[in-house]
Amino acid sequence: MDCWTLLELPDDADERSIKRSYAKRLKTTRPDEDAEGFQRLREAYERALQLARWREEEQERPTSRTTLASTLPTMTPANDANLRHWSQLLEIQPAVQALPITRQTDDPAQPLLLNLSRHTLPQRWQQALDLDCAPAFEAGLLRLCFEQPGLRTAITTWAVQHLQWLTPWQQVHMTPWEEEALTSGLLQQYRQTLQELLETRQEPEFLHSLETYSKQPWMQVFDRRQEWQRIVMQLLYDTQWSLPLLDRVCQLLGWDDACGVHPEPAWIWHSLIQRCEQEAFFHALQAKAQDHKTWAPEVQAAQLLLNPLSRRQQQNLILDFGVDHWVACQDLAQTLSGRYPQLIERLPCSDVFFWRKFMPRPPAAQTWIRVWAALALALTLFFLNQEDHSAMPALLFGGTIALIPTAVARLIMLLLWVPTSHQMIALDLWLSERLLPRRLNPHGEWLVLRHAVPQLAMLAVFAALLGPLGMAGYSGFILIGLLHDKRIGHLDPGFSERHPYLTALHWSHWSPLQVIFLLLMSGIILACRIHYPAYPLTRLLPG
Structure with a gap:
């Protein structure tokens, strides 16, 4: 597919039309979503610009020659002096056109970008500093992020730590869409790492990584920090974790429910708070279910509903039940079914009112x-x-x-x-x-x-x-x-x-x-x- 077909332009499109078509297609072909499609679009854009500029130069050359010929006087035999004069000028012209065009092809940063990997990146950067070509090398790194999407995460992760990328102090020039692509890819990489730690129950490592990510300089921009906090909140909503984890995350990110300081949307935050209340309630129930020294009604109700007991063990437990015990069972069952229905999946019996069949029921x-x-x-x-x-x-x-x-x-x-x-x-x-x-x-x-x-x-x-x-x-x-x-x-x-x-x-x-x-x-x-x-x-x- 040629560049004109990809850009949906005629062969004689001018440079302005090419740029407008390219900008329009960038909205649907983002480098962080379709790296190969973006690469094809970029190559088509550059090729179309090259052809359009070449076409404009070719159109200007005949005009220059016609103008030059119109300025020359009419050559007649009577005007030998003028003829000799213009002949000398014409003899000089080929010499001027034959002058060689010199191009600067020696770029010391270019070899340093070949076969680059995340392991060799620090060494190549030191070599660029030694060769005094750090700006060119940094610009090449940015170009590699989009020419070779497989290196983007490694380059960006290293660059935000050592080159202050995505901060107001970065040296390399980025377009807004390039900055957005790098930011989005890096945030998703951080999220994936944190999700893997949560799924494998490595909560200390999760907290350490979260603290490291959140304290990076490029994360201190307000909008970017808000986006990062929304990502973390959504991750907590989608995964399972222990009760103390949310308290520690709130301390790290400055969340405070009492002061109303939390990311949006609010419904996810309220769901996390409710889950914490649910986990606290369940942990309290588990403590009561393991307490075999207390005969309080709510303790024995928790033992009846939470412990996996045989029917004979259940009967022995309820033999001395009084009215207060049955009321405690009723309150606990109603709380579980009405306020914390998700906890019922963790109970030995999904019917939280099974104990009613054990109640002594005098006829009405x-x-x-x-x-x-x-x-x-x-x-x-x-x-x-x-x-x-x-x-x-x-x-x-x-x-x-x-x-x-x-x-x-x-x-x-x-x-x-x-x-x-x-x-x-x-x-x-x-x-x-x-x-x-x-x-x-x-x-x-x-x-x-x-x-x-x-x-x-x-x-x-x-x-x-x-x-x-x-x-x-x-x-x-x-x-x-x-x-x-x-x-x-x-x-x-x-x-x-x-x-x-x-x-x-x-x-x-x-x-x-x-x-x-x-x-x-x-x-x-x-x-x-x-x-x-x-x-x-x-x-x-x-x-």
């Missing part, structure tokens, strides 16, 4: 209302087949009698079963994981022993009062509640206004299917007890 108050309602319904259906009981007396009698077993069941649960099930929590969790399907128990809130034993007791009461149909009715009601999980969730406000009955069922965690099934089974049981007493569908033993 509405549970006893449901137990009383179930027993009242079973007793009412049981008394309705008696000849001396009509519907209303049976209902009143069943509701009244149901209060007694409900009170007894409540005492047994609170005083006996809840502590007992809490002691067997490890076995209960093991059985639950193996016996309960994941679809029925996705969050692990149902336990085989803790919940199945009370349900079996209720099932036995229904079997004793209403026989197989009573067992089927109670079992079906419970299974519908487990399987029909869509009944729990958000309701559309318009739907709630149109269907207040369904809304009430929704917020009581009842499914409409449960109501339909309950009415259907109650009707079947009632019909069998009144009209088909010979069939033992509502009693365990035929009578």
Whole structure:
């Protein structure tokens, strides 16, 4: 590709057009981003300038000769004296044109630039000083930075230390884009070195290198120092480091969060501060998790969530937990999930609320209302087949009698079963994981022993009062509640206004299917007890 095609100019472009096209393409072909492309562009620019200047010289030569010929007088035989005079002049002209053009080709700095490397650079510079050609050698170094991009980092690194490059005291002349290219390349090289030190956990070496780079004279220019600090802050944001490192970096670079002295953008700085707070919080938790001499609630909560314990070890740890301990677990889990979610990846269990399954959970108050309602319904259906009981007396009698077993069941649960099930929590969790399907128990809130034993007791009461149909009715009601999980969730406000009955069922965690099934089974049981007493569908033993 010739120079005109690369510059997108016609062959007869003048010097001004060439310079404008070159400046325009420099914006997209930067030496620090595309060294080979910049080299081709530079060669095309220099070649185009050479051709344009040669063309202008060639155009001026005929004009000079024509002017000279027009000034000569007309040669006639009558003017021999003039002819001889001009002949002498013409004889002199070739001698003037034949004078040799002497060029200064002896440059003592040029051999010193050949086969240059970062190892031979100090020696070559000393030789340039001895030969009194230091300015030419320094200019050659700058030229090599762009002619041989592989040497740019080595030359620039050495030159900023020994020749004061990129400072107001540098001797070599640089264009703005040359200075920007060298600055950008050097900053990226520094960043790469610091990143490698952080990734290999060499934090003392990182701090030493950072201090060395930051104290260099060329870094003291305000804009350049601000850019360097932004690079360091971005590097800290992209990598992992220990907690004391940021404090030391702040001391080196003069950052102070209290005074608002920090680089931009502010969101990266705030993210670093938050990470420091997070690391400090986690280190404090780790200290508590390793403290086996303190029985404070927050210490034992940290041990439960941070230490990799077996289920038996977890159970032994929580045996003496009181209300304060469970509150501490709740506070810690909420802090981790809400404020420091990144720390959850470092915990043995990603579910920070796993400890809830270990809590002794006495039945809620509405549970006893449901137990009383179930027993009242079973007793009412049981008394309705008696000849001396009509519907209303049976209902009143069943509701009244149901209060007694409900009170007894409540005492047994609170005083006996809840502590007992809490002691067997490890076995209960093991059985639950193996016996309960994941679809029925996705969050692990149902336990085989803790919940199945009370349900079996209720099932036995229904079997004793209403026989197989009573067992089927109670079992079906419970299974519908487990399987029909869509009944729990958000309701559309318009739907709630149109269907207040369904809304009430929704917020009581009842499914409409449960109501339909309950009415259907109650009707079947009632019909069998009144009209088909010979069939033992509502009693365990035929009578």
